[in-house]
Structures are given as structure tokens and as C-alpha cells.
Amino acid sequence: MTAPTRTAPHHGSRSARSSQELIRAEESSLAHNYHPLPVVVARAEGVWVEDVEGRRYLDMLAGYSALNFGHRHPELIAAAHRQLDELTLTSRAFHNDKLAGFAEDLAELTGLDMVLPMNTGAEAVESAIKVARKWAYEVKGVARDQATIVVAADNFHGRTTTIVSFSSDPTAREGFGPFAPGFRVVPYNDLAAMEAAIDETTAAVLIEPIQGEAGVLIPDDGYLRGVRELTRRTGVLFIADEIQSGLGRTGTTLAVDHESVRPDVLTLGKALGGGIVPVSAVVADREVLGVLRPGEHGSTFGGNPLSAAVGTAVVDLLRTGEFQRRAAELGEVLKDGLAALSGKGVVGYRCRGLWAGVDVDPALGTGREVSERLMGEGILVKDTHGSTIRLAPPLTITREELQTSLAALEKVLG
Structure with missing residues (x-):
């Protein structure tokens, strides 16, 4: 080259x-x-x-x-240039003409129903946590403020205060307390420990299909299927954090595709913005994301037309399978x-x-x-x-x- x-x-x-x-x-x-x-x-x-x-x-x-498609991929740069000449931001106070297409295309690519657009990966994870808790109270019937989420040791989901509350990395945690309650940490790749941690208060299991920051740790064959079966049997949501592993990186569109697993909730980011703008999303079925109502969650830049245009171009690249x-x-x-x-x-x-x-x-x-x-x-x-x-x-x-x-x-x- x-x-x-x-x-x-x-x-x-x-x-x-x-x-x-x-x-x-x-x-x-x-x-x-x-x-x-x-x-x-x-x-x-x-x-x-x-x-x-x-x-x-x-x-x-x-x-x-974040640069799965390389630096300055010509199709992504062209999409950004076109949008820069038209409209960059409205906030979600108004509709814009690019957001609907982006949401439709991303939902179709992932096989889920609805999209909650955000900006950074940590924002997507924070949003998924909020949605899971809201779902637990309104759909599952968990007592108010008692919802728990099961996570894996050695995880990396971001560096916000909620997320570092369930990190097992001392560098990420020390000096940043007090920590948010409501999380149960179990060993990665251990279905028995995960099952033991689930009870009537559990809203969701949140894991990375492959743990990136921990050193690209790949679970045993069948682990992801086991998580899917366990969460379905116990009536909790399966949230797959595909912010690093998704969008082509592992040889499939999503890392969960290697075991033909369909989670209830996906968090996406990094490559979704094509290395041009920060774009992230929570993608889930209607009965999950449908618990959100106006005013309960938002982002000034989430779903902005520039990000939506680039994100749509990213989905177009992935549709080819190349x-x-x-x-x-x-x-x-x-x-x-x-x-x-x-x-x-x-x-x-x-x-x-x-x-x-x-x-x-x-x-x-x-x-x-x-x-x-x-x-x-x-x-x-x-x-x-x-x-x-x-x-x-x-x-x-x-x-x-x-x-x-x-x-x-x-x-x-x-």
C-alpha cells in the first residue's frame, strides 16, 4: 500500500x-x-x-x-462530507432526516427491533444498565430499587463511576468510590457461578462475549449458548457488550454469532462511528427498550445527523459481508x-x-x-x-x- x-x-x-x-x-x-x-x-x-x-x-x-474499516475509509469519509454540507446537529428536541434510516438499518443488521442511539461505549453500557433496571421493575416485577445485575470478573465496560463500581481492576477503581450497589461479580466463563448469583432480584447478565481489555480472553465453546439458556430459563435479560468485539472484528458481524446466540440487548460502539465520529447504541427488542418514556433518558448529541449518516454508511459496508x-x-x-x-x-x-x-x-x-x-x-x-x-x-x-x-x-x- x-x-x-x-x-x-x-x-x-x-x-x-x-x-x-x-x-x-x-x-x-x-x-x-x-x-x-x-x-x-x-x-x-x-x-x-x-x-x-x-x-x-x-x-x-x-x-x-474503532477503525475496523481503516483510517479514512473513502465511503465513510464521503458520507461525512455530504452530511457536513447539510446538517450536523439538531438535538433530540427535533427530528432529523437521517436518524430513522440509521435505526432501521442497524436493527435489521443485528436482528433486533429498536435502537437507542448514544455517543460513547460507556454511555451505551450505562444506558443498558438503566434500561435493564427499568425493565426489571416494570416487566419482571422486582421490588423498587432492588434490581441486581450479574457481571464477570476482569470485565471492561468503560470508566464511568457506575461501571468502575463492578470492575475488578484496582487501577480503574481505587480512589473513585463510593461505588454503586446492585452488581454481583462472578468469574468469567463459569456458568455454575453465574447461576448461583441469579435470584428473584436479577435484572440482567452483562458480559463481553470476548474480554478485550483482559487480554482477548475467549470463553469455552458453549459458554455463550449456556448464558443464553440460563438467562432465558431464569427470566433475566442477556446483555452482550459487543463494543469491541462486534461489527466484523471476529469474522462474524457479532461475536455472539459464533454460537448462533441472540441476546436480549446489545451494546455497540467504536467501529459504529467508522473512526470519524463517536457513535454508540443500545439495540434491543421492543419489549425491552419500550420501557423508556420521554424525559427518562437522553443525550444532546445522541442520534445526531452526522453520526447517523456515518453509522448508516458503516452498516452498508457490513451488509456486504466483505x-x-x-x-x-x-x-x-x-x-x-x-x-x-x-x-x-x-x-x-x-x-x-x-x-x-x-x-x-x-x-x-x-x-x-x-x-x-x-x-x-x-x-x-x-x-x-x-x-x-x-x-x-x-x-x-x-x-x-x-x-x-x-x-x-x-x-x-x-
Whole structure:
């Protein structure tokens, strides 16, 4: 693939700063809630990014799956440009001409009835929690303010105060209490523990079909079917958080599709905005989302016409099945490449479609150190816990580009 198209530089007073100068400026002017790799991206196209000095890198993270279709996908950019020339925001005080089509198309793609549009993934999860509680009181008959939700340990659903209340990650929790009640945490991939946690107060089970932040943890075959059967039998909602795993990443439209499971509620985000605008959604059947009434929940930007136009274009791309097929086929290349590195610096890996968690021999370095070495080879990845790195390239990557990244990983582990 050719290098990203270079654009004319802006000649303002701050345009000529180097990567190091920009990083130092961030250190003094930004809250330190992230620890990014020391690369300053200025341009991007497809699977490639370029820093301010013109160095090129293969993006093997894809914005934590927000860039499933690559940087600046031409169809998505065109949809955004068209909408920018017409209308960007009305708030939900008025209707807009793009929202109905987006909701219809997304509901059809997921096989559910109704859409609650929001902006960020955390907003979608917060919204799903509210909807599940409302459903528990109005439909299931749970006593007021007694609803509980069962979640899995090592989850990652966002960083808002409600969500970190049921996180088992000390970094996400410590210093942010008091925590919201109403959640029961059970081990992931443990149906017996989940069943033991469910009682007459339980509104929902909320899980990631694949735990991304935890290191791309894939449950045993049959686990998702078991969750579906358990929740149906006990009369609670099954909420699947597909914010990272959904929209083509794992080789199917949704990760639950690998077990032909239909949850009651889906949360979607990241790739839904095409890497252009933040778009998220709660998608559910009418008897679930129908519990919301005017004034009970909302968002000024949720469902704005710009987001709806981009989201509709994303759904159009997924309707073709091309990206799901690419993720499935190239996922086999990724899996084979990681298998070949087992015992050669890789002590474990988990792969589903174009998404992998790779455990590196701790003697060779932390995940952060391995990520920095790969950056030196022109490959961008991100570490997670310990000596684990995550690989999640845009679904537009070629076989050759994927093999280039695997060769670089072999080199830095050698």
C-alpha cells in the first residue's frame, strides 16, 4: 500500500513542532490519564499512519477496533462530507432526516427491533444498565430499587463511576468510590457461578462475549449458548457488550454469532462511528427498550445527523459481508503466525478473527517494552496486563501487511 497522502502543513505558530516537543507540551497541558506510546500521528490512510516527521507505521491496534474499516475509509469519509454540507446537529428536541434510516438499518443488521442511539461505549453500557433496571421493575416485577445485575470478573465496560463500581481492576477503581450497589461479580466463563448469583432480584447478565481489555480472553465453546439458556430459563435479560468485539472484528458481524446466540440487548460502539465520529447504541427488542418514556433518558448529541449518516454508511459496508470474510480468512493467517512463534518468545495466545492477545515471555520484557520495540520496527500495537500485547489491525489489512507485522514481532522477540 502506498504511503498516506501528504497534506499541506498548517503554517500557524505551532505547526512545526517536533514529536518530542508535542509530547512535552501534552505532559504539561493534558491530564495524565493515558500513557501513550511516544509516537505523534499526523496523517493516516488505510492501515498506515505517519508521524509529524514523516515516519510510517503499520497500525495494528485500529483504535481498539474503532477503525475496523481503516483510517479514512473513502465511503465513510464521503458520507461525512455530504452530511457536513447539510446538517450536523439538531438535538433530540427535533427530528432529523437521517436518524430513522440509521435505526432501521442497524436493527435489521443485528436482528433486533429498536435502537437507542448514544455517543460513547460507556454511555451505551450505562444506558443498558438503566434500561435493564427499568425493565426489571416494570416487566419482571422486582421490588423498587432492588434490581441486581450479574457481571464477570476482569470485565471492561468503560470508566464511568457506575461501571468502575463492578470492575475488578484496582487501577480503574481505587480512589473513585463510593461505588454503586446492585452488581454481583462472578468469574468469567463459569456458568455454575453465574447461576448461583441469579435470584428473584436479577435484572440482567452483562458480559463481553470476548474480554478485550483482559487480554482477548475467549470463553469455552458453549459458554455463550449456556448464558443464553440460563438467562432465558431464569427470566433475566442477556446483555452482550459487543463494543469491541462486534461489527466484523471476529469474522462474524457479532461475536455472539459464533454460537448462533441472540441476546436480549446489545451494546455497540467504536467501529459504529467508522473512526470519524463517536457513535454508540443500545439495540434491543421492543419489549425491552419500550420501557423508556420521554424525559427518562437522553443525550444532546445522541442520534445526531452526522453520526447517523456515518453509522448508516458503516452498516452498508457490513451488509456486504466483505469485512467479516476478510477477518475470518486473515484471522487464520494471524493464528498460524502466532502458532509458529509459540516457544519462540510467545508463551500463549488467543485469537478470534483479526483480534489476538499475545502473551510474551516475561523474561523478554513487559508488554509495554515489547510495544516500544515494535514501534521501532514500524509496527504499532498496545500492551495490556503484564507481558501481554493486543493485535487488532484494520480489517482492510492485506496478507502481506499482516505477515510483515508477524515478522517484526518475531524479530523483537528473537
